[in-house]
Amino acid sequence: MSIDPPGFELPLRLFLGFRVLIDELHAALAREGHPHARPMHGFVMQAIGTEGTTAVELGRTLGVSKQAAGKTIETLERLGYVERARDPRDTRRKIVRLTPSGVDMLVRSARIFDELRARWAAVIGAERLRELEADLRKVTPQEVFRLDVPGWFGA
Amino acid sequence: MSIDPPGFELPLRLFLGFRVLIDELHAALAREGHPHARPMHGFVMQAIGTEGTTAVELGRTLGVSKQAAGKTIETLERLGYVERARDPRDTRRKIVRLTPSGVDMLVRSARIFDELRARWAAVIGAERLRELEADLRKVTPQEVFRLDVPGWFGA
DNA sequence: TAAGATAGACAACGTCGTTGTCGTTAATAG
């Protein structure tokens, strides 16, 4: 029977695994014409989705204030990843939609993540990787897209 | 042969796993007399270690400026987790050391992490958990304590 | 002994989150 490692290694390895994947994603994105993409952006754009959304809605999805969501949208707008337009049916609202550049970034991200996953499969074995994912699903929340990430780690 | 999930699920599950463990750690710490402990603090105090360190050294370890490290130290000092004293051999330096309260927090954290790990083992199986850890070790860097975390996720 | 390097304090600034306020526009109650 093998010896168990100290419990603190587990969270560190999970975080390091996450970090490695995200870092490699963004290195690849930078090589493919998206040098300004930041870890946060992919999550936010996933939250925006193909339907479009508004600042208030986005804030609720991300768990931040509508003002914070608005500022993030401004940043993405400056980078050319989203655009805003008045909703003709409710002129208070401004719909945020992905631009072709934004869609391109999401498509590339999806492909790059698949490639990175394949690399992990080559290292630890395809079956072990599927087991790893299945195990993580058992101990993590079901709703993958509830990430109140911003400022979560703050001191 | 089972179907592979999309590659983007893997980083999300890793992050969620990390988050779940850290959140539960801090909920437990709060119950045990450390309500002000934040996720960052444990990492910083691990970096300080039992030997003590200085602001410049800590900054290098954490990958931030000495000024940022200094501010973090001030926060920990206010919370009573560390204390500073002049180095008699080099009066420029101020040695940062853990207080008994700081040591207590680290000791409790270690125990709580062990308990959380045991809970995961109960859910997915002890052997599967060991395999999961072994697999993660193969795809993550060896030096666990090189976390240039601060601001890393920033947009 | 003089010159350079290092520790830490202080200030200014940028980014990103927060709350609060306000004007405009929709939805709803009377």
Place this chain on the structure above:
DNA sequence: CTATTAACGACAACGACGTTGTCTATCTTA
């Protein structure tokens, strides 16, 4: 139909936390 209430987005002020730059004191080294 109108008056009140609710929602959206913009603006301002503030705090937390990172950055760089500067300064003094002290140690190291040529």
